[in-house]
Amino acid sequence: MAERAVLLVLHDVAPSTWPDYRSFVEAVDALGTVPITWLVVPDFHHHDSLAGQDDFRRLLDDRVARGDELTLHGYYHCDDQPAPHTPRQWFMRRIYTHEGEFYQLSRQQALQRITDGIDLFRRHDWLLQGFVAPAWLMSHGTRQALRQLPLTYTSDPNHLYRLPDFTPLDAPGLVWSARSAWRRGLSKILSDRREHHWRAAPVIRLGLHPVDMRHELSRRYWLQTLQRLLNDGRIPRTKAAWLATQP
Secondary structure (H helix, E strand, C coil): CCCCCCEEEEECCCCCCCHHHHHHHHHHHHHHCCCEEEEEECEECCCCCCCCCCHHHHHHHHHHCCCEEECCCCCCCCCEEEECHHHHHHHHHHCCCCCCCCCCHHHEEEHHHHHHHHHHHHCCCCCCEEEEHHHCCCCHHHHHCCCCCCCCEECCCCCCEEECCEEECCCCCCCCCCCHHHHHHHHHHHHHHHHHHCCCCCCEEEEEEEHHHCCCHHHHHCCCCCCHHCCCCEEEECCCHHHHHHC
């Protein structure tokens, strides 16, 4: 029987979001060897830089030593481009999300920010294989930039893409919108349906966000879902490790 995997992915990892994740990560560690993919933001919202955060960087060093993966997740994780000019831009950048950092960037702008992130990883001796754009939104310029950088993969909500040619691999993901009670309730219903639909899928990604950790319903859901998928025989992998098993 072919291996079935589960990928546990923590989004928006930064010094200020670590307190949200701490107890959840401790609970995951108590389950045994479950590698985690951490989506690291170098300077979250322009005011949460990794520079000078020695304790947090040592934490990430320790996670790498445990077998976890660190992935570059944008650079600032906020949309700091000029105001939108069209109804579609307004919807995508002000209603859908305020954090689509790479949605509007030119090739050169994207290249500079991703290169800065690569340099940061190199300074700290962190192996870097993947880049994930905030909110999974990438401009044409960002895609052009990724084709010329020494990275292995990127992703969207339902796929991993091998770089530099963007070869897609099906990798469906569960993710919640947890900002309000009705969103959490709807997310629970949709996620249960999707998990059932994907029960035979070779891989399922669990995409967690800091806000999920602030509410008992969503936090409990993620831990119980991870346990259920592990008990069902799925092998926990990082994104890069799972990608390495694919032809």
